[in-house]
Amino acid sequence: MACNAGPMRRLTSLLVLKLEQRGAATRLLARRRQSDYASKAAQALVASNTIMSPEQSLYRESETRNLLSHFGGGHIHLEKDENSGIARLLIEHEGKKNAFSGSMILQLADHVAELSKWKDGRAVIIRGANGDFCTGADLNFVQKIATPVLGAKMSIFMGSVLAKLHQLPLITVAHVEGYALGGGAELLSACDFRAVSTTANIGFVHGRLGVSPGWGGGTHLTQLVGWRTALRLMASAQVLDANECLRLGLADFVFSNDSEVSAWFEQFTKTSAQSVRAAKRIVLNAQECDYSESLNRERDVFAELWGGQRHLQALQKLAGSK
Ligand SMILES: CCC(=O)SCCNC(=O)CCNC(=O)[C@H](O)C(C)(C)COP(=O)(O)OP(=O)(O)OC[C@H]1O[C@@H](n2cnc3c(N)ncnc32)[C@H](O)[C@@H]1OP(=O)(O)O
Numbered sequence: 315m316a317c318n319a320g321p322m323r324r325l326t327s328l329l330v331l332k333l334e335q336r337g338a339a340t341r342l343l344a345r346r347r348q349s350d351y352a353s354k355a356a357q358a359l360v361a362s363n364t365i366m367s368p369e370q371s372l373y374r375e376s377e378t379r380n381l382l383s384h385f386g387g388g389h390i391h392l393e394k395d396e397n398s399g400i401a402r403l404l405i406e407h408e409g410k411k412n413a414f415s416g417s418m419i420l421q422l423a424d425h426v427a428e429l430s431k432w433k434d435g436r437a438v439i440i441r442g443a444n445g446d447f448c449t450g451a452d453l454n455f456v457q458k459i460a461t462p463v464l465g466a467k468m469s470i471f472m473g474s475v476l477a478k479l480h481q482l483p484l485i486t487v488a489h490v491e492g493y494a495l496g497g498g499a500e501l502l503s504a505c506d507f508r509a510v511s512t513t514a515n516i517g518f519v520h521g522r523l524g525v526s527p528g529w530g531g532g533t534h535l536t537q538l539v540g541w542r543t544a545l546r547l548m549a550s551a552q553v554l555d556a557n558e559c560l561r562l563g564l565a566d567f568v569f570s571n572d573s574e575v576s577a578w579f580e581q582f583t584k585t586s587a588q589s590v591r592a593a594k595r596i597v598l599n600a601q602e603c604d605y606s607e608s609l610n611r612e613r614d615v616f617a618e619l620w621g622g623q624r625h626l627q628a629l630q631k632l633a634g635s636k
Pocket residue numbers: 409410411413449450451452453454456493495496497498519520523528529
């Protein structure tokens with residue numbers, strides 16, 4: 315269990331702030347006078363006292379799911395191999411370089427929830443179809459939800475999905491080829507490891523659209539490369555190749571073909587799934603908890619494995635070979 319619910323709380327505060335700016339948002343929406351679905355939905359939300367009242371719950375996941383379900387296209391496939399404990403997530407949106415539609419965000423949420431319950435999982439590898447990783451949010455969908463309230467709702471939902479992905483009890487690997495831009499760069503930065511192809515172009519390009527990362531990617535990037543590099547990459551919207559990513563700590567491994575990346579991935583299959591999951595719990599606790607709490611939790615993880623069936627079998631095997 316996470317030590318605190320910081321990311322979610324901060325995103326919720328953002329929505330509260332947005333909603334407190336009700337007057338300003340209403341005027342902005344009135345000026346836009348758009349006739350599309352999203353604008354109407356935003357106006358309904360702004361006019362609705364149920365989401366305005368600070369006493370009531372301001373963010374409703376079901377409302378956001380409903381909103382996202384109106385923007386279809388593409389698919390995210392999940393394939394789990396029970397024998398190896400390896401799952402694969404394939405992002406596919408033909409003709410849009412695997413950009414996220416609303417329904418793909420919902421599918422990712424459901425797949426991450428399923429993986430969080432997979433007791434024997436060792437790792438999940440995330441890859442895009444047809445030579446590109448993901449070019450972020452589908453710009454046609456973005457255009458239709460370009461209001462402060464709808465943006466906050468989408469950001470809370472997807473931010474929470476990527477935080478859950480980051481906190482999965484198994485190893486997460488981004489297998490990155492071709493373009494990984496905007497939200498696609500945010501997705502890969504939420505993973506534990508990044509295997510990056512020599513064909514890759516990775517960029518936090520949100521600034522080109524006059525915005526900033528809002529799915530947790532700014533935070534994950536800062537943790538990966540340090541604040542000065544993260545600031546430079548976000549402020550410049552620079553697109554990096556694989557070797558630059560490796561130099562900055564945004565890539566763990568650079569490959570030029572599938573067999574190289576498979577060989578690199580083999581390292582995560584050398585120990586039991588139990589040990590892999592224990593290691594993941596320990597590093598998550600070290601990231602999220604204070605020092606003494608992290609030490610306590612590490613002892614808990616250790617106590618669950620020590621003297622267990624697998625430990626005793628391994629001891630017997632090693633002792634037997636002496
Ligand atoms: C969370 C916030 C966000 O993620 S905001 C989104 C950030 N992403 C972007 O700004 C990427 C926008 N796309 C691009 O800059 C270019 O398409 C890139 C990826 C550089 C590829 O350029 P190029 O090789 O010339 O191909 P192209 O532009 O003809 O693209 C092929 C077709 O794919 C589409 N595409 C690409 N990205 C998206 C996207 N994010 N949303 C919707 N459609 C996308 C292009 O529009 C193009 O479609 P079409 O062939 O013109 O119908």
